[in-house]
Structure formats: structure tokens, C-alpha cells
Amino acid sequence: MEMLEEKLQKVYSKYDIEGTFEGYTLCTSGHINDTYHVRFALGNNKHKEYIFQRINHHVFKDPAGIMSNIRKITQHWQSAKIKPGCDIVNFLDSKDGDNYVVLDGEYWRVSPFIENSISYETVENPELLSNAGYAFGQFQYVLSDFPAHLLKETIPDFHNTKKRMDDFFNIVALDPIGRVKEVEREIKFIEKYLDIAVKLVEMQDRGEIPLRVVHNDTKYNNILIDKDNNKPLCIIDLDTVMPGLSMYDFGDAIRFAANRAVEDETDLSKIGLAIENFEAFASGFISASKDFLTKKELDNMALGAVVITIEQASRFLADYINGDKYYRINRQSHNLDRARCQIKLAEDMILNYDVMRNTIDRLMAYV
Secondary structure, three states, X not given: OOOHHHHHHHHHHOOOOOOEEEEEEEEOOOOOOEEEEEEEEEEOOEEEXXXXXXXXXXXXXXXXXXHHHHHHHHHHHHHOOOOOOOEEOOOOOOOOOOOOEEEOOEXXXXXXXXXXXXXXXXXXXXXXXXXXXXXXXXXXXXXXXXXXXXXXOOOOOOOOHHHHHHHHHHHHHHOOOOOHHHOHHHHHHHHHOHHHHOHHHHHHHOOOOOOEEEOOOOOHHHEEEEOOOOOEXXXXXXXXXXXXXXXXXXXXXXXXXXXXOOOOOOOHHHOOEOHHHHHHHHHHHHHHHOOOOOHHHHHOHHHHHHHHHHHHHHHHHHHHHOOOOOOOOOOOOHHHHHHHHHHHHHHHHHHOHHHHHHHHHHHHHHO
């Protein structure tokens, strides 16, 4: 079996990268793709660093389509009249001219390492949260005039919550490895809030809210932050950029950034909505996006947080029931722990729904 270092060196050989391969470290934060921080020696005690990433083609069935989407939005971003303060990840062209390479049936891409940057799994600093909200809001703003129909749907029905719910109950009915009996309480939660979970999709079907070019994975750790001044430097993980609903981007960010605990916390007493984090992120997001979002979208941002959290709970739980085939796990009950965490967070969001709505209304009045 080919050693990983040999594989990385083969990828390196497909690019015009200066220096001699020096070593690599595995980046462990992502659920889907395999990511490596690779160093090259330049001589005179200098070096250059890059991010090498292997796209998970079992999850993303059309990696070439993903990279085509990324090239299109990158070109639009670079030519936009609005000059955002935060960049998006830039993938290098290979010697063949594509922004990826294929080796032994695997898809790889390379981007420069962003110096002096850091990503966070949890954040309490309101300045950081507001800056992140502004960056994700501006992401939608810059791409608001991009023709969404030009983008391929990299994961069909990615945030079609109605279909996600159907898929969930189908896997419950199949119970392929006999785990359903362990999670009856969690299944009842999804059943109880099914009507809420599908509300945004139903609004979109009725033409009440528009499809936009959105990120679709706005976890806080998908922004690289300047270590010195807390400013957002770069939005990463563009694989799911495609047509979607603005409320899902807002809601997914809240699900991650306004949870008082990490996404897989096992002590459920630690989990809950940090309303101060909600307000900090929302203030930045709304200030960047209120001029192009419709009133209906803004009125349903809080609902987006509830819906996406229920959806994510169903996805983690479905994967657990199905034998942990989608998300990378570090322990046997990992997906179940993730699902229970999301359920507890969704319950707290529902209890605080009016508080979230009132916070949005108040921010709209003065940002």
C-alpha cells in the first residue's frame, strides 16, 4: 500500500511548487475530506506551507463539478465591484491548468497556507462572532448577483429538509443494524417537530423566499481568523456552495457558534443557546446582508437556526442508525452523541425562539 508521504509527493509533482518536500501534519477538524498541512524547504532556513486536500468522492459524487463551481465563484469574487474584507480560499492551478488533480482515482487540490491564521471550534468573544457574522453575510452579498443556475448541485437536496426527514424515517424503518431500539426518545423528538423542520422548504416551494448562492456549511471553523486582530481572513470549505436559502447559512452558523458546548459534547447539561453569542453573530450578519435580503428572509432567520439544528440532529442520528457510514467518527457512539447534542440545542432554541426573533428585530432597527 502506498505510503501517504509518497502520495503527497505525487500531488506536489503535479504543481509548480517551489522548494523541497519537508513534511506534513494531518488536520483533524473536518468531518468529510482528508486535509494535510504540508511544508516545503526553500533553503536558508526558509520554508513555504500549503494545504493539500483529498476530496471525499464517496460523499461528493462529482468532485470535478465542485471544483468547477469553485472556479466560477472565485472568478466572480475577484472581479466583484464590492471588495470584501475577507477572502475566500484560492486553489492553485496544476501544471495541466485545472484547479485539482486526479491520482489513482482520487481527487486532490492545493491551496496556500494562510499565515498567522487560526480557526476556532468554540468562541465566546463577541467581537470575533460579529466579525464572522459580517464575513458570512458579505459572502452572500458579493455573490448575490451571481447567476445561481450556473452552479452544479454538488449534493442534491443538501438542505431539502423535507427530503432529509423522509430519508431519516426510511432508515428508521429499515433499522439495518438494530440500533433503533437505543434511540426511541431521539426519534420521537424528530417526529414531534417535523412540521417545524419543513417550514422553510414549504415557503420556498410557495415562492415566498428566494434561492440564493449560499455557502451551506457556515460553521465557525470554516473561517480563518487573524491571530493578532481577530479579523476574518478567509472563508474556506466551499464544496457545498450552490443555490440554497440564506436562513440555512445563518442558522447553521448559529447552531455552531451559539452553542455553549462543542458539537459532540456528551454532558448534555453543558449544551444550550448562548443568546449573547446569537446576538453578536447576528449583528454582523445582518449589517452585511440587510440591504439585499427580503423582509421575509430576515423575519425567518431565527426559524433557520431551529430548522437546521433539527435537520442536523436527524442526519447524525440517521448515520448512527445506518452504521456510521457518512460522518467520520472517533468513538462508537460519536454520531449518537452528536445527535443528542443537536437535539438538546434545538430544544433550547425552541424555548428561546421569541428571544431570538426579538433580537433580530432590534438589530434590524439600528445596524
